[in-house]
Amino acid sequence: MHPAKPADSLQQQASPVTNPSQALPQRNLNTLPSLLEAAAWQPAHQQDWLVLSVEQVRQVEHAAFREVASYILMQAAGQRSAQKIMDLVQHLDHRCPQVVVLAGPGNNGGDACVVANALAEQGLPVELWQFKGGREGSADRQKAEAGCKHPNLRHSQWGKTTLQLKPGALVVDGLLGIAGRDRPKGPIAEVIAAINAQREGLGRTGHVHVVALDCPSGLDCDTGLAPGEVLAADLTLTYIAAKTGLFMSDGKDVCGEIWLDTLHCDALIHQRIAQGTLGAVVRVRGRLSQMQRLPRRQHAQHKGSFGSVAVLGGQHGMVGAAVLTARSALLMGAGRVALSLLAEHGHSSPDVQWPGTRPFLDLNFPEIMNKPLQDNCNFAEILAVGPGLGTSPEAQDWLDALFDEALEHGPLGVKKHHWVLDADALNLLAEHNRLKTKWLKLRKQSPECHAVITPHPLEAARLLNSTVDAIQRNRPDAARELARQFDCVAVLKGAGTVIAANHSPATRIEINGTGGPALGTAGSGDVLTGAVAALLGQGLTSFDAAACAVWLHGLSVNALPGENQAHRVSHASAIAQRMAQHYNQLLQQGTR
Ligand SMILES: NC(=O)C1=CN([C@@H]2O[C@H](COP(=O)(O)OP(=O)(O)OC[C@H]3O[C@@H](n4cnc5c(N)ncnc54)[C@H](OP(=O)(O)O)[C@@H]3O)[C@@H](O)[C@H]2O)[C@@H](O)CC1
Ligand SMILES: Nc1ncnc2c1ncn2[C@@H]1O[C@H](COP(=O)(O)OP(=O)(O)O)[C@@H](O)[C@H]1O
Numbered sequence: 104m105h106p107a108k109p110a111d112s113l114q115q116q117a118s119p120v121t122n123p124s125q126a127l128p129q130r131n132l133n134t135l136p137s138l139l140e141a142a143a144w145q146p147a148h149q150q151d152w153l154v155l156s157v158e159q160v161r162q163v164e165h166a167a168f169r170e171v172a173s174y175i176l177m178q179a180a181g182q183r184s185a186q187k188i189m190d191l192v193q194h195l196d197h198r199c200p201q202v203v204v205l206a207g208p209g210n211n212g213g214d215a216c217v218v219a220n221a222l223a224e225q226g227l228p229v230e231l232w233q234f235k236g237g238r239e240g241s242a243d244r245q246k247a248e249a250g251c252k253h254p255n256l257r258h259s260q261w262g263k264t265t266l267q268l269k270p271g272a273l274v275v276d277g278l279l280g281i282a283g284r285d286r287p288k289g290p291i292a293e294v295i296a297a298i299n300a301q302r303e304g305l306g307r308t309g310h311v312h313v314v315a316l317d318c319p320s321g322l323d324c325d326t327g328l329a330p331g332e333v334l335a336a337d338l339t340l341t342y343i344a345a346k347t348g349l350f351m352s353d354g355k356d357v358c359g360e361i362w363l364d365t366l367h368c369d370a371l372i373h374q375r376i377a378q379g380t381l382g383a384v385v386r387v388r389g390r391l392s393q394m395q396r397l398p399r400r401q402h403a404q405h406k407g408s409f410g411s412v413a414v415l416g417g418q419h420g421m422v423g424a425a426v427l428t429a430r431s432a433l434l435m436g437a438g439r440v441a442l443s444l445l446a447e448h449g450h451s452s453p454d455v456q457w458p459g460t461r462p463f464l465d466l467n468f469p470e471i472m473n474k475p476l477q478d479n480c481n482f483a484e485i486l487a488v489g490p491g492l493g494t495s496p497e498a499q500d501w502l503d504a505l506f507d508e509a510l511e512h513g514p515l516g517v518k519k520h521h522w523v524l525d526a527d528a529l530n531l532l533a534e535h536n537r538l539k540t541k542w543l544k545l546r547k548q549s550p551e552c553h554a555v556i557t558p559h560p561l562e563a564a565r566l567l568n569s570t571v572d573a574i575q576r577n578r579p580d581a582a583r584e585l586a587r588q589f590d591c592v593a594v595l596k597g598a599g600t601v602i603a604a605n606h607s608p609a610t611r612i613e614i615n616g617t618g619g620p621a622l623g624t625a626g627s628g629d630v631l632t633g634a635v636a637a638l639l640g641q642g643l644t645s646f647d648a649a650a651c652a653v654w655l656h657g658l659s660v661n662a663l664p665g666e667n668q669a670h671r672v673s674h675a676s677a678i679a680q681r682m683a684q685h686y687n688q689l690l691q692q693g694t695r
């Protein structure tokens with residue numbers, strides 16, 4: 104709904120998160136005008152952003168309060184939000200018929216009061232609705248409320264007056280901020296439900312725009328889950344730092360466009376990171392910095408330079424999963440790709456003919472070789488293991504034999520492998536301690552080799568002996584724990600895929616910003632596995648290969664040039680093709 108701000112120059116987009124000129128003013132600048140002089144909103148997914156937990160944001164807030172009065176920060180948040188909202192109102196294709204500002208009991212409600220008064224000062228007819236639930240609110244909130252005196256403001260009370268939205272109305276949501284973790288209760292739940300029902304009634308033509316202050320009310324800013332009623336926003340204006348939950352799970356559906364104004368707190372955040380007092384910090388990478396990770400292909404290189412990938416999996420009835428991985432690896436630029444299919448195990452040796460069958464050949468991609476397991480161990484540098492493998496005793500033995508083979512070659516042996524473990528390879532690892540022990544031995548034996556695991560939440564729950572619910576409640580921690588326990592880079596898939604490293608810097612962790620529900624189709628994960636393997640083959644480190652593959656996999660749902668729409672549904676083969684098209688196009692742009 105909001106016209107995208109013209110892209111900043113590439114140089115600006117690439118600039119690191121720290122900007123010394125944005126340091127919080129010191130005490131002698133503890134005045135309102137200096138903080139309010141100009142809003143500094145940035146849109147998500149252009150620059151690299153730090154993404155903090157609620158506790159980390161609280162830490163930064165408290166540090167900020169030592170430099171500047173908390174009321175001034177509230178004023179800054181409110182005034183800057185009002186500037187952004189005015190910008191939005193001016194770009195609407197109709198005159199805004201009604202502005203409804205909802206102010207909750209906490210400081211988020213204080214922000215809303217500042218916004219309400221500022222919008223009224225700009226000449227908008229504003230209805231200010233208070234939801235204090237009998238609480239007085241903090242001193243800052245009380246001050247902000249007391250300042251709501253502009254004659255354009257109409258004060259309304261829930262329960263006494265009926266809230267009736269007009270078509271095209273604007274709603275500013277200051278009900279619950281970062282403290283609103285549980286299911287909304289009482290009148291707050293009632294007003295959210297009423298607004299949601301009226302929005303549905305008004306339909307697309309009467310679209311009601313919702314702007315969330317700091318976060319959509321009803322969304323848990325840590326987990327990204329909405330346990331009850333949630334007020335989905337078209338635009339979320341978040342303060343100080345982006346919060347993890349805005350980029351994950353329900354957060355992906357209810358935030359709309361996300362814009363951040365750090366209120367000059369960047370330097371404080373970086374100080375704390377440098378001191379190690381903030382703990383692990385998650386990042387969301389911007390487009391340009393993702394592009395800078397892509398491999399550079401040189402003329403003097405050849406197929407041997409781009410990696411030999413072997414895909415090991417595909418039991419009877421599940422051959423397609425392994426084939427998808429192999430095709431994806433090929434499309435994503437691996438130099439050579441081969442398959443070993445469990446379905447053919449014992450039948451593909453020249454000595455043994457399987458009556459009536461021939462060894463598998465992918466007729467669409469005859470470039471993909473087909474080799475027995477041991478041959479592939481010698482052939483490939485990158486082993487992508489698990490798609491379609493199954494968890495039968497034969498699959499267990501196969502994985503066992505594979506680990507033994509790799510362990511035998513050892514640090515002085517003929518071949519060292521980089522690994523991508525997915526799907527049933529992970530289920531087997533979770534189920535059989537013997538296999539986990541061998542895996543960890545392998546990792547210890549060749550720590551310089553890259554290793555990536557790509558579980559979805561259920562596989563992650565099995566690996567961590569946990570539940571899907573517990574995993575989804577803290578996806579960054581779960582990814583970190585997977586990386587630690589399995590001594591590798593862990594990719595925890597889903598809405599807001601998390602990529603975590605186990606090695607130094609120990610805190611390296613990212614949330615991916617691309618993709619969407621169109622990726623939720625059988626074989627989509629197999630395609631991702633092939634992409635990770637291909638990028639490892641092209642020389643990326645495990646973390647970069649994983650993060651980049653996840654990003655490109657997500658881009659596959661976006662429109663390509665000449666297309667005018669993102670994809671709502673897809674299938675795995677199309678995901679692989681489209682991912683490769685995006686990849687190619689980015690390589691052609693030649694950023695490196
Ligand atoms: N500090 C700063 O520097 C800045 C802070 N800023 C702003 O402050 C916000 C944080 O403010 P906050 O801590 O007051 O919490 P907030 O989210 O407004 O709500 C707390 C109230 O809600 C209530 N409540 C909670 N859950 C509920 C539920 N499920 N259903 C119903 N009610 C529920 C809860 O009730 P209680 O649990 O106490 O009974 C309490 O009364 C932050 O997001 C940002 O917008 C900006 O001004 C920038 C500078
Ligand atoms: N709603 C969604 N939003 C974003 N990504 C999704 C969504 N649903 C699925 N995906 C992505 O699609 C892929 C599915 O992988 P997986 O569950 O392993 O599928 P399969 O086993 O069928 O290959 C993962 O990369 C996951 O992150």
Ligand SMILES: [K+]
Nearest residue numbers: 276279318320
């Ligand atoms: K809010």
